[in-house]
Amino acid sequence: MRSRLYSRPERPTSIVVKRALSSVCLAVGLIASTQALSQTAGGTMVMIAQPEPPSLAPYLSTSGPIGLVAPKIYNGLLDYDLDLNTVPELAESYTVSDDGLTVTFALREGVKWHDGEPFTSADVQFSIMDVLKQFHPRGPNSFREVSSIDTPDELTAVFNLDAPAPYMMRAFSAYESPIVPRHLLEGEDIRASDLANNPVGTGPFKFVEWKKGQYIRLDKNEDYWKEGLPLLDRIVARIIPDASTRTAAMESGEVHYGAFGAIPNIDVVRMRESDDIGVTTDGYAMINPMALIEMNTTKAPFDNPVMRQAISMAIDRQFLIDNIWFGYGKPATSAMTSNFEPLGLYSATPEFYPESPDVDAANALLDEAGITADAEGTRASAVVDLIPYGEDWRRAGEYMKQALADIGVDLELRYEDVPTWLKRIYADYDFELNVNYFYQLPDPVIGVQRHYGTDQIRQGTPFVNSTRYSNSDIDELLAAGAIEVDPTARGEIYAQIQAILGEELPVVNLFEMEFLTVYNEKLKDHTVSAMGAYHSFDRAYIEE
Amino acid sequence: MSQAGKRSRYVLKRLLHAIPVVLAIIVVNFFLLQLAEGDAVDVLAGEAGSATPEYMAQLREKFGLDQPLPVQLGVYMKNMLSFDLGYSFRHDMPVSQLVLDRLVPTLLLMVSTITLAVGFGIILGLVAASNLNTWKDNVISIFALISYATPLFWVGLMMIVVFSLKLRWFPTSGMENVAMFYEGWDRVKDIAHHLVMPTLTLSLFYLALYTRFMRASMLEQASMDYVTTARAKGLTERRIVFVHILRNALLPVVTMAGVQVGSLIGGSVIVESVFAWPGLGMLAFEALFSRDLNLLLGIFLLSALLVVAINLVVDLLYSFLDPRIEVG
Numbered sequence: 001m002r003s004r005l006y007s008r009p010e011r012p013t014s015i016v017v018k019r020a021l022s023s024v025c026l027a028v029g030l031i032a033s034t035q036a037l038s039q040t041a042g043g044t045m046v047m048i049a050q051p052e053p054p055s056l057a058p059y060l061s062t063s064g065p066i067g068l069v070a071p072k073i074y075n076g077l078l079d080y081d082l083d084l085n086t087v088p089e090l091a092e093s094y095t096v097s098d099d100g101l102t103v104t105f106a107l108r109e110g111v112k113w114h115d116g117e118p119f120t121s122a123d124v125q126f127s128i129m130d131v132l133k134q135f136h137p138r139g140p141n142s143f144r145e146v147s148s149i150d151t152p153d154e155l156t157a158v159f160n161l162d163a164p165a166p167y168m169m170r171a172f173s174a175y176e177s178p179i180v181p182r183h184l185l186e187g188e189d190i191r192a193s194d195l196a197n198n199p200v201g202t203g204p205f206k207f208v209e210w211k212k213g214q215y216i217r218l219d220k221n222e223d224y225w226k227e228g229l230p231l232l233d234r235i236v237a238r239i240i241p242d243a244s245t246r247t248a249a250m251e252s253g254e255v256h257y258g259a260f261g262a263i264p265n266i267d268v269v270r271m272r273e274s275d276d277i278g279v280t281t282d283g284y285a286m287i288n289p290m291a292l293i294e295m296n297t298t299k300a301p302f303d304n305p306v307m308r309q310a311i312s313m314a315i316d317r318q319f320l321i322d323n324i325w326f327g328y329g330k331p332a333t334s335a336m337t338s339n340f341e342p343l344g345l346y347s348a349t350p351e352f353y354p355e356s357p358d359v360d361a362a363n364a365l366l367d368e369a370g371i372t373a374d375a376e377g378t379r380a381s382a383v384v385d386l387i388p389y390g391e392d393w394r395r396a397g398e399y400m401k402q403a404l405a406d407i408g409v410d411l412e413l414r415y416e417d418v419p420t421w422l423k424r425i426y427a428d429y430d431f432e433l434n435v436n437y438f439y440q441l442p443d444p445v446i447g448v449q450r451h452y453g454t455d456q457i458r459q460g461t462p463f464v465n466s467t468r469y470s471n472s473d474i475d476e477l478l479a480a481g482a483i484e485v486d487p488t489a490r491g492e493i494y495a496q497i498q499a500i501l502g503e504e505l506p507v508v509n510l511f512e513m514e515f516l517t518v519y520n521e522k523l524k525d526h527t528v529s530a531m532g533a534y535h536s537f538d539r540a541y542i543e544e
Numbered sequence: 545m546s547q548a549g550k551r552s553r554y555v556l557k558r559l560l561h562a563i564p565v566v567l568a569i570i571v572v573n574f575f576l577l578q579l580a581e582g583d584a585v586d587v588l589a590g591e592a593g594s595a596t597p598e599y600m601a602q603l604r605e606k607f608g609l610d611q612p613l614p615v616q617l618g619v620y621m622k623n624m625l626s627f628d629l630g631y632s633f634r635h636d637m638p639v640s641q642l643v644l645d646r647l648v649p650t651l652l653l654m655v656s657t658i659t660l661a662v663g664f665g666i667i668l669g670l671v672a673a674s675n676l677n678t679w680k681d682n683v684i685s686i687f688a689l690i691s692y693a694t695p696l697f698w699v700g701l702m703m704i705v706v707f708s709l710k711l712r713w714f715p716t717s718g719m720e721n722v723a724m725f726y727e728g729w730d731r732v733k734d735i736a737h738h739l740v741m742p743t744l745t746l747s748l749f750y751l752a753l754y755t756r757f758m759r760a761s762m763l764e765q766a767s768m769d770y771v772t773t774a775r776a777k778g779l780t781e782r783r784i785v786f787v788h789i790l791r792n793a794l795l796p797v798v799t800m801a802g803v804q805v806g807s808l809i810g811g812s813v814i815v816e817s818v819f820a821w822p823g824l825g826m827l828a829f830e831a832l833f834s835r836d837l838n839l840l841l842g843i844f845l846l847s848a849l850l851v852v853a854i855n856l857v858v859d860l861l862y863s864f865l866d867p868r869i870e871v872g
Contacts, residue, residue, distance in 0.1 A: 044722075044723045046722060046723055051830075052830070054588065054591060054634050054635070054834075055635075055636055061588070061591065063591040135599075191603075191606075192606075192636075196636050197636055197637065211645070211822065212635065212637075212642060212645060212646070212822070212827075213645075213646060213822030213823075213826060213827060214718065214719055214720075214722075214820075214822045215718075215722045217722070217725075236722040236723065238718065238722060238820070239820065240717055240718070240820040241816075241817040241820060241826060242697075242717075242817045242818045242820070244701050244704075244818070245701075245704060245716060245717045245817075245818055245819065245820060248701075248704045248705070248708060248709055248716045248717070249716045249717055251709055252708050252709055252712070252715075252716050254715060254716055254717075254718075254723075416581075417833055418582075418587060418590060418833060418834075419580070419581060419582025419583065419586045419587045419590075419833070419834075419835050420580070420581040420582050422582060422586045422587070422589075422590040423581050423582040423586050424581070426590075427586070458597055459597070460597050460600055461589065461597055461600070462586070462589050462590040463590070
């Protein structure tokens with residue numbers, strides 16, 4: 001049955017999301033979550049959290065391991081199902097005004113924080129304005145148009161916007177924008193609050209204990225606002241540093257769930273044959289990871305677009321996917337992921353993203369541009385930095401050394417530890433090529449813009465525009481795309497952006513990554529949302 | 545002066561000597577760690593996905609990383625003198641609490657490993673030396689050679705494959721069963737059950753070392769004049785081996801054990817990682833990669849104290865093993 005899960009399912013364009021985004025003077029009723037509760041309740045689910053989260057403060061950090069644990073404790077206003085439809089959570093429904101400048105949320109009644117205090121619209125106002133907009137890594141961007149939030153009564157929150165913000169409606173999940181308790185944070189130093197290590201939310205599971213280096217234990221919230229949920233009695237997130245041991249623990253049944261490549265692809269290929277273990281690539285539609293090469297556009301010869309085009313043409317993307325990532329991935333065809341297609345934002349730029357590599361054409365391009373080879377056939381020498389997140393990236397570097405030798409680019413590989421690498425790329429700009437991956441996230445405003453905007457050249461800030469590419473046309477288009485509410489017009493703006501970036505290529509995208517979730521077949525209903533592993537798991541259950 | 549008085553004066557003197565040693569260790573470690581590129585803020589910001597330069601500057605100010613190095617060192621030393629190991633900004637917890645939480649698992653693993661390795665090492669070395677060049681000696685020597693030469697991580701993984709996945713005798717990893725959360729005696733048994741494979745793996749290497757060392761030491765002592773004398777006196781071979789040779793042969797082994805306790809903390813990183821054992825080694829390893837210098841310095845300090853203390857114990861042990869050695 002597992003073969004069904006490998007292929008990326010085609011997702012129908014979601015009517016609800018499109019309507020919400022176009023926000024044409026109608027109140028968008030949200031789909032009520034109705035479901036039969038025939039599943040077996042009880043039991044402990046053990047999941048892998050790797051590496052150990054630095055804290056449990058999802059309002060301060062979007063670090064992956066925090067996202068695995070915190071959305072079980074905190075709720076968001078909305079959730080997104082596997083087809084990217086909006087699903088109500090703390091907000092029962094919302095309306096967007098004609099001009100797109102007012103968004104009104106009707107909040108759920110009778111929701112209580114884990115400490116017994118009632119949840120009200122004041123919590124929403126405080127969470128967005130005083131916490132997420134101030135301290136969250138992406139919050140200032142997601143909520144940049146929100147000037148104020150009115151709370152006419154305890155169950156209504158009115159967002160007042162300076163300009164329409166269609167992308168904002170996709171940032172209300174528990175992972176991206178958790179609603180936090182005002183009564184525990186107000187007047188405190190948000191960054192130093194004890195809440196980071198002792199989270200109190202409204203979610204299906206309550207924080208019990210964190211044994212550093214061992215596990216985080218969450219127990220069922222008996223007063224959860226969803227009737228009859230959660231089904232599990234307990235979730236334990238275990239920290240297992242060694243990848244082979246994680247695989248063994250999964251095989252022995254000690255852990256039930258490992259997402260974000262916790263089990264390496266090389267082991268998955270073997271394990272997927274087992275009847276007890278399942279594999280899926282679902283649940284990453286809001287993340288959209290993209291493997292890529294950042295090119296330092298201030299250093300010759302990579303300041304020349306032709307050089308960048310030639311590199312893009314010489315790389316066999318399918319080879320990387322098949323041989324290093326064991327078939328999980330999809331060759332990149334543009335500056336943006338094809339997962340934006342349901343939103344109408346994606347368009348392919350095949351000229352310099354060829355289906356199969358074209359070394360001759362690449363060499364011809366370079367010859368034409370006057371980037372000639374010396375006696376040994378070398379046109380340029382460069383050091384390529386490799387993201388220090390595992391062996392796969394080293395292998396990718398080894399492949400690139402060989403592939404780019406064919407167009408006369410002599411590469412030397414460099415693999416450093418995380419702090420050294422981050423400082424080199426984003427603080428010192430002391431690099432030529434950098435193999436990396438970025439999350440393109442649910443909307444290009446949130447995930448793609450930070451790569452290319454001139455205002456995103458922010459020395460010392462990781463994972464922004466490190467190539468120092470600056471193009472006023474792109475800046476204008478990005479600004480226009482952010483506030484355009486008409487989906488068709490928005491699609492056209494992003495088509496122009498992709499056309500320009502498809503030629504300029506400050507970043508050469510390699511492939512759309514497919515992260516793997518490996519699970520014990522006894523565990524059911526774990527991947528029920530576009531948030532995947534970052535979901536609350538309130539419906540997950542263990543079948544004995 | 546009485547023997548006991550002499551001994552306590554000796555201990556006091558050694559403890560006083562330890563103070564400058566420990567201080568020097570702190571200072572050297574502090575500057576050594578500064579050589580690493582990047583700081584804790586870089587790592588935190590990198591993990592968070594993105595951060596504004598203002599936010600990063602604020603963090604540096606909060607962590608005190610914007611101060612000149614001598615000031616940072618001064619602050620650290622001042623805290624140290626009031627027994628405050630500082631604060632781990634990454635874990636948002638006092639260093640002392642983090643380190644103490646990991647100390648119990650580390651000591652469990654260390655004590656069981658040392659006991660097993662030294663105990664069996666001595667026995668095997670003794671058996672091998674008393675049966676020189678027989679099959680027993682050969683089997684033991686080959687066993688020691690193989691276990692000395694096998695990489696620890698491989699032994700660990702093979703143990704998991706054989707004893708956890710195939711035979712299902714032991715859990716693959718961790719310190720306790722997190723699906724059950726046992727209490728009382730059941731918990732003790734559960735932890736002991738989890739301790740078996742990490743201990744076996746880690747002791748295998750040291751066991752081989754002590755076996756070879758003990759064998760060589762026994763053989764060396766056996767050729768000494770006092771052994772000939774003892775034999776001439778008509779003592780039984782049994783008494784010669786156990787009372788005369790063994791005690792003398794133990795001295796270098798005990799010295800070695802004392803030296804190696806320190807390296808056990810570091811050397812157990814691999815075993816802690818493979819078996820997800822929540823010890824200090826892993827904590828130090830992670831602290832290094834997240835540039836959590838306060839935490840790292842705290843761990844270094846603790847292991848320095850441990851080594852100093854154990855060496856003192858070993859020196860005292862000498863005088864018990866060989867009364868000719870006097871402390872003072």
